[in-house]
Amino acid sequence: MDAPLALYRRYRPETFAEVIGQDHVTDPLRHALANNRVNHAYLFSGPRGCGKTTSARILARALNCEQAPISDPCGECQSCRDLARGGPGSIDVIEIDAASHGGVDDARDLRERAFFAPVSSRYKVYIIDEAHMVSPQGFNALLKLVEEPPPHLKFIFATTEPDKVIGTIRSRTHHYPFRLVPPKLLSDYMLQLCRSEDVGLEPTALPLVVRAGGGSVRDSLSVLDQLLAGSGPDGITYDLAVQLLGYTPDSLLDEAVEAFAADDAATVFGVVDKVIESGQDPRRFAEDLLQRFRDLVILKAVPGAAETGLIDTPADRTAVLQRQVAGFEPTELTRAADLVSAALTEFRGATAPRLMLELMCARILVPGADNSVEGFHARLDRLERRLSGAAPAPEITSAPASAPTSAPVTPQPAADPEPARTEPAVAEAPAPQPSAPAAAEPQPAAPTPEPVAAAPEPEPEPAAPTPEPAAEPAPATPGQLTTADVRRMWPQVLDRVQQLRRFTWVMLSQNAQVASLDGSTLTLALVNTGARDSFVKSGSDQIVQQALSDVMAVQWRLEAIVDPSAAPTGSAPSAPAASPQAAATQESRVPESVREALRQGPVPVERVNPDAGVDPDDPVVDDGSQDAEALLAEHLGAEIIDETTHG
Known part of the structure; x- marks a missing residue:
C-alpha cells in the first residue's frame, strides 16, 4: 500500500x-x-x-x-x-x-x-x-x-x-x-483538517503549530503533517508539539517569569541551568521568553486582551498570565522585553550562548545597574511599590488630631509599630487612644517607655509558636520542591486558608508573599512588623501549616520575616483607601459585627457566648480586640469609634 x-x-x-x-x-x-x-x-x-x-x-x-x-x-x-x-x-x-x-x-x-x-x-x-x-x-x-x-x-x-x-x-x-495568512484564520483551517483526518488536536498545541508555520499555509501543513505522523492514540498533544518543534515548555517559562517578578535570582539561574542541561537551544528560550513578555505587556495595558484576540492563549493559560502580570509594573515589563530583544541580536555567532543567556537574566534582575531611562523608571516603580506597603494615608492625616499631647516629643521618628500599640496602656489620656490604634505608627509619641513597657512583653510571644512544628520529623515528603513550586501553588493554598479561617486569609492575601523554601522551612515575608506579630500571635501559622498539608501534602516549619517590599501574591483585592470622615461614619454603623467576625474566623456564630467572651479555642482572642481594630484601620482605612462615647 x-x-x-x-x-x-x-x-x-x-x-x-x-x-x-x-x-x-x-x-x-x-x-x-x-x-x-x-x-x-x-x-x-x-x-x-x-x-x-x-x-x-x-x-x-x-x-x-x-x-x-x-x-x-x-x-x-x-x-x-x-x-x-x-x-x-x-x-x-x-x-x-x-x-x-x-x-x-x-x-x-x-x-x-x-x-x-x-x-x-x-x-x-x-x-x-x-x-x-x-x-x-x-x-x-x-x-x-x-x-x-x-x-x-x-x-x-x-x-x-x-x-x-x-x-x-x-x-x-x-x-x-499575496500575504501571510492571519493566525486566527490559519488555526481554524488546521482544526478543519484535523477533523477531516480524524485526529485529535489539543487546544494548547494548536498555537505552536501556527507559530511554527509563520503564516505560511504550506509550512504549517508540513508541520502538522509531521505531528500527525508522530502522534499516538491521544492525537497531537502539547508535549509532542513542544518536543518535536523545539519550543520551551510553558512550565519553564512560568517559573522564569514568576522568579523575575519576585527578584529571585536563584530560581532564574536555576531555569537557565535546566535549559542548558535539557539540551534546549538558548536562543529559542530567549525567543519564547520575549513572546511571553510581549503577551504580558499587552495584558498589562489591555486587561481584556484575551477576549478581544490581542493575545492568542487558551482560557486556562489566560488565568496564569493574569496572575503573573500582577507582579510587574508596566515599565518593568517593557524594560525586560527590550533587554531580551537586544540579547537576541547578540546570540548570532555567540561562542558561549549560556553566558549570553545568564548575562541577559542578570541585566533584568538588576535595574540598579541600568542608567538608561527604562532603568530609572524600573527603580522608581520598585520604590513606589515598597512605599505602598507603608502606613496608609488616612492614619497620617488623623494623627495630629488624635494625639496633640505627644506631638512635641520627636527624638526617635522610626519607632517600631509594636511598641506603639502598647502605648495606650501607659498614656496619660486614656479616652481618645483606643479610637486610633493604627495611628500609632506615625506617632513617635512616647519613645521613653519603649524599652521598659513595650519591649519585654510582646517580644517573647512571636517566638513561642516556633517550637510547635518540632514534632514534624519527616520533611522529605515534598520531593525536592522549590520556591518556584510553592509560589505556583500559593493561590490554591490561600483558597484553602480562606476555608479554614478568614482572618488569616485577609492577612496573608494583602500583606504577605512567599520568600524562600529552605529544606523543610518555608519563609513568609510580611510588609511590616505589626503584620508579622499579628500573624504569629494569632496562631495563623498553624492555619497555614494545615492548608499546606491539605493542598501540597507537606509538613513544613514556618518562619515569618519583615520585608517592606513584599507584594501581595493572593487573589484578594485590596480595598481602596477612604477618607477618615467616611471611614468613621461607615465603621460607626457596624463596628461590633465586623470586630466579632474578625475575631471568630471560621468559627460558627452559635459557638460564641456574648457573656463568657469568645471561644478560647480561637487564637485571635489571645491578643484581645486590638488586633482586629488595627486590621480595620490598616487595611480598610477605618477609624474605630467607641459606641459608648458616641451614644
Missing part, C-alpha cells in the same frame, strides 16, 4: 473559493474571469507557501474551462480534470522552474515554442515559478514576447522577490501581492 501524499498536496485548493487568506487577490481575479477581462500576463508575488503557484494553476483551469468565461472551473470538462488535484496535467499548460531554466537559451527556446497554437485548449499558459531567478538577459529575451504575445498565449510569473523582476517586465503585467 502506497503512503499517502503530503497534506499540502492532498488539500491543495482547486478553486479560488478554497484559497484562504487571499481574498484581496482571489476576488478581483474571479471578477475578471467572469467578465472575460483577463490580462495576457500576471505577476504573483509574496512569501513562500501562500498560494501563488496554486492560484496560477486555478487561473489556468478557469481560462481553459469549456464553460468559460466562468469565475471558478467547473471540474467536469476534460481540461478541468486534467489540471485537477492529482490529474495528469495538460500539454497546453506549461510550468517552468526558472531556477534551472532562467538563461538566454531557455528564453529563446520558450519564445520559439510560444507561437504554436494550443493542442486541445483555448489558451497556452506558461507558469514561470521562481521568476526572480531568471537572469536579466533572459528577461530581455522574453520582453518582446511578453509585451506583444499572440492571442492564444498567457503568462503567469510567480516569485517571492518581485523587485528582482526587471521593471520592463513588471510594467507589462498585472501585479497581485
Whole structure:
C-alpha cells in the first residue's frame, strides 16, 4: 500500500473559493474571469507557501474551462480534470522552474515554442515559478514576447522577490501581492483538517503549530503533517508539539517569569541551568521568553486582551498570565522585553550562548545597574511599590488630631509599630487612644517607655509558636520542591486558608508573599512588623501549616520575616483607601459585627457566648480586640469609634 501524499498536496485548493487568506487577490481575479477581462500576463508575488503557484494553476483551469468565461472551473470538462488535484496535467499548460531554466537559451527556446497554437485548449499558459531567478538577459529575451504575445498565449510569473523582476517586465503585467495568512484564520483551517483526518488536536498545541508555520499555509501543513505522523492514540498533544518543534515548555517559562517578578535570582539561574542541561537551544528560550513578555505587556495595558484576540492563549493559560502580570509594573515589563530583544541580536555567532543567556537574566534582575531611562523608571516603580506597603494615608492625616499631647516629643521618628500599640496602656489620656490604634505608627509619641513597657512583653510571644512544628520529623515528603513550586501553588493554598479561617486569609492575601523554601522551612515575608506579630500571635501559622498539608501534602516549619517590599501574591483585592470622615461614619454603623467576625474566623456564630467572651479555642482572642481594630484601620482605612462615647 502506497503512503499517502503530503497534506499540502492532498488539500491543495482547486478553486479560488478554497484559497484562504487571499481574498484581496482571489476576488478581483474571479471578477475578471467572469467578465472575460483577463490580462495576457500576471505577476504573483509574496512569501513562500501562500498560494501563488496554486492560484496560477486555478487561473489556468478557469481560462481553459469549456464553460468559460466562468469565475471558478467547473471540474467536469476534460481540461478541468486534467489540471485537477492529482490529474495528469495538460500539454497546453506549461510550468517552468526558472531556477534551472532562467538563461538566454531557455528564453529563446520558450519564445520559439510560444507561437504554436494550443493542442486541445483555448489558451497556452506558461507558469514561470521562481521568476526572480531568471537572469536579466533572459528577461530581455522574453520582453518582446511578453509585451506583444499572440492571442492564444498567457503568462503567469510567480516569485517571492518581485523587485528582482526587471521593471520592463513588471510594467507589462498585472501585479497581485499575496500575504501571510492571519493566525486566527490559519488555526481554524488546521482544526478543519484535523477533523477531516480524524485526529485529535489539543487546544494548547494548536498555537505552536501556527507559530511554527509563520503564516505560511504550506509550512504549517508540513508541520502538522509531521505531528500527525508522530502522534499516538491521544492525537497531537502539547508535549509532542513542544518536543518535536523545539519550543520551551510553558512550565519553564512560568517559573522564569514568576522568579523575575519576585527578584529571585536563584530560581532564574536555576531555569537557565535546566535549559542548558535539557539540551534546549538558548536562543529559542530567549525567543519564547520575549513572546511571553510581549503577551504580558499587552495584558498589562489591555486587561481584556484575551477576549478581544490581542493575545492568542487558551482560557486556562489566560488565568496564569493574569496572575503573573500582577507582579510587574508596566515599565518593568517593557524594560525586560527590550533587554531580551537586544540579547537576541547578540546570540548570532555567540561562542558561549549560556553566558549570553545568564548575562541577559542578570541585566533584568538588576535595574540598579541600568542608567538608561527604562532603568530609572524600573527603580522608581520598585520604590513606589515598597512605599505602598507603608502606613496608609488616612492614619497620617488623623494623627495630629488624635494625639496633640505627644506631638512635641520627636527624638526617635522610626519607632517600631509594636511598641506603639502598647502605648495606650501607659498614656496619660486614656479616652481618645483606643479610637486610633493604627495611628500609632506615625506617632513617635512616647519613645521613653519603649524599652521598659513595650519591649519585654510582646517580644517573647512571636517566638513561642516556633517550637510547635518540632514534632514534624519527616520533611522529605515534598520531593525536592522549590520556591518556584510553592509560589505556583500559593493561590490554591490561600483558597484553602480562606476555608479554614478568614482572618488569616485577609492577612496573608494583602500583606504577605512567599520568600524562600529552605529544606523543610518555608519563609513568609510580611510588609511590616505589626503584620508579622499579628500573624504569629494569632496562631495563623498553624492555619497555614494545615492548608499546606491539605493542598501540597507537606509538613513544613514556618518562619515569618519583615520585608517592606513584599507584594501581595493572593487573589484578594485590596480595598481602596477612604477618607477618615467616611471611614468613621461607615465603621460607626457596624463596628461590633465586623470586630466579632474578625475575631471568630471560621468559627460558627452559635459557638460564641456574648457573656463568657469568645471561644478560647480561637487564637485571635489571645491578643484581645486590638488586633482586629488595627486590621480595620490598616487595611480598610477605618477609624474605630467607641459606641459608648458616641451614644
